[in-house]
Amino acid sequence: MNQNFDIIIVGGGAAGFFTAINIVEKNPKLKVAILERGAEVLQKVRISGGGRCNVTHAIFEPNELVKFYPRGEKELRGPFHQFCSGDTIEWFEKHDVELKIESDGRMFPVSNSSQTIIDCFLKATQKLGIAVLTGQSVQSIFKKDTAWKIETQTENYLAEKLILATGSNPKVWEMLQTFGHVVVSPVPSLFTFNIKDSRIKELPGVAAQVTVKVKDTKLTSAGPLLITHWGMSGPAILKLSAWGARILHDKNYQFTIFINWLNDADKEDVEKKLKDLKQEHAKKSLSKKSPFELTNRLWESLVLASGIEAETKWADLSKTQLQNLASQLTNGTFQVNGKSTFKEEFVTAGGIDLKEINFKTMESKLHENLYFAGEIVNIDAITGGFNFQNAWTSGFIVANAI
Structure with a gap:
C-alpha cells in the first residue's frame, strides 16, 4: 500500500x-x-x-x-x-x-x-x-x-x-x-587540535588573542585561543579547522602551527619593547608579571621556554635570551598530532x-x-x-x- x-x-x-x-x-x-x-x-x-x-x-x-x-x-x-x-x-x-x-x-x-x-x-x-x-x-x-x-x-x-x-x-x-x-x-570540519607540549601542559583554561598559521600552507586565522587538557581550541583554532578541513585531512592531522601570542605584533617591535622593559624594570624579576596582554601563567611559561630561569632579573637578560623570548611570543612553533571533535x-x-x-x-x-x-x-x-x-x-x- x-x-x-x-x-x-x-x-x-x-x-x-x-x-x-x-x-x-x-x-x-x-x-x-x-x-x-x-x-x-x-x-x-x-x-x-x-x-x-x-x-x-x-x-x-x-x-x-x-x-x-x-x-x-x-x-x-x-x-x-x-x-x-x-x-x-x-x-x-x-x-x-x-x-x-x-x-x-x-x-x-x-x-x-x-x-x-x-x-x-x-x-x-x-x-x-x-x-x-x-x-x-x-x-x-x-x-x-x-x-x-x-x-x-x-x-x-x-x-x-x-x-x-x-x-x-x-x-x-x-x-x-x-x-x-x-x-x-x-x-570533519570543526575540530580542536591535539598538542602535547610542555609550554601549555599546566595551562588548561588559559585563553589569549592570537594569530595562528599552519606551516607550508596559506591557512591563517586570528581570534581567541583556548588551551585545553588535550591541546588547543577556541574560535581561532575552530576557524582554522573549518577553512583547512580538506588540507588538514590530507595531512592526516599531523602538521606544524606557528602562534603569535600577541595577536599580530611584529617580532622587531616586540624585541624593542623587551629592550625598553629591560631598562625600565632592571631590578625586577622577569617571569613574575606579564608586561603584555597575556596571563601571568602563560607569560611565565614562555619565559621559561626561552631558556630564562625563573628568578632572572630584567637587567640580566642576555641578547640571545631576549631574541628567544621575542620568537616564543610572536612565532611559537607547536606540533599538532591528531584532532578531537568539537562538542x-x-x-x-x-x-x-x-x-x-x-x-x-x-x-x-x-x-x-x-x-x-x-x-x-x-x-x-x-x-x-x-x-x-x-x-x-x-x-x-x-x-x-x-
Whole structure:
C-alpha cells in the first residue's frame, strides 16, 4: 500500500521542519510529510549551542555573512539576498519566538532554551497538518513516471516532489550517487587540535588573542585561543579547522602551527619593547608579571621556554635570551598530532557537489522535482549560528520555489 503525499521531506531536523512549515504556510492545500529515521525529531537542534540553540548570527549584510562559509561562500550570495539573518529574526518573531544578540554576535532564543525552537516547530507542523513520521529510515528512492517512490523498512510513499534534508547521512549520499549526483566525500570540519607540549601542559583554561598559521600552507586565522587538557581550541583554532578541513585531512592531522601570542605584533617591535622593559624594570624579576596582554601563567611559561630561569632579573637578560623570548611570543612553533571533535556539534565538509544545484530554487540540476535543504549539500560554516542560517535560507528557497 502506497501512502500518497504532494511533497515528502526526508530528514526531521532544522532544515526539514523549516522547509515543511514554509511550504504549507504559503500553500495550505498541499499534503506534506516529514520522514525521520530516528525515534525523535530535531535532535541536533536540542543539543546545539549547549542546549540553547544558536539560531543565527547578527550579521545582516549578505556579502559579509557569506565570508563565514568555507564551502558555499560564492553560492550562498544569491540565497542570502532572498533570506538573510534579519529575515530569520522576523520569521521567529512572527512565530512567537523572540531572539537576543549576545556580545559575540551569536543569537539565541530569549528563553535560553533550544526547547523553545523545538516547540515552535512542533506547534506549527500540528497547526498546519504536516505529517511527522518517525522511525522511518529510507531504504530506497525510485523515480516512477512523474512521481518519487520512497521505501522505508515499514512503508512505501509516493510524492510528486521530494526534498532531502538529511544532513551528513552517508546512506542517502550513496543513493544519490546512483542517480548520477556527485558527492564530495565528507571530512570533519570543526575540530580542536591535539598538542602535547610542555609550554601549555599546566595551562588548561588559559585563553589569549592570537594569530595562528599552519606551516607550508596559506591557512591563517586570528581570534581567541583556548588551551585545553588535550591541546588547543577556541574560535581561532575552530576557524582554522573549518577553512583547512580538506588540507588538514590530507595531512592526516599531523602538521606544524606557528602562534603569535600577541595577536599580530611584529617580532622587531616586540624585541624593542623587551629592550625598553629591560631598562625600565632592571631590578625586577622577569617571569613574575606579564608586561603584555597575556596571563601571568602563560607569560611565565614562555619565559621559561626561552631558556630564562625563573628568578632572572630584567637587567640580566642576555641578547640571545631576549631574541628567544621575542620568537616564543610572536612565532611559537607547536606540533599538532591528531584532532578531537568539537562538542556534539559535529559538522562535516562534504556533500552534494554545488555545481549540480540550482541556487535560485535549491533544485537538482539533474532531476526535476528533487530539492535539497541544509547540510546535505557541500556547504558548511564555522561555529556561531551560521550552519543553522544555511538551513533556514535553503529551506525558505525550496518553499518559495515550490
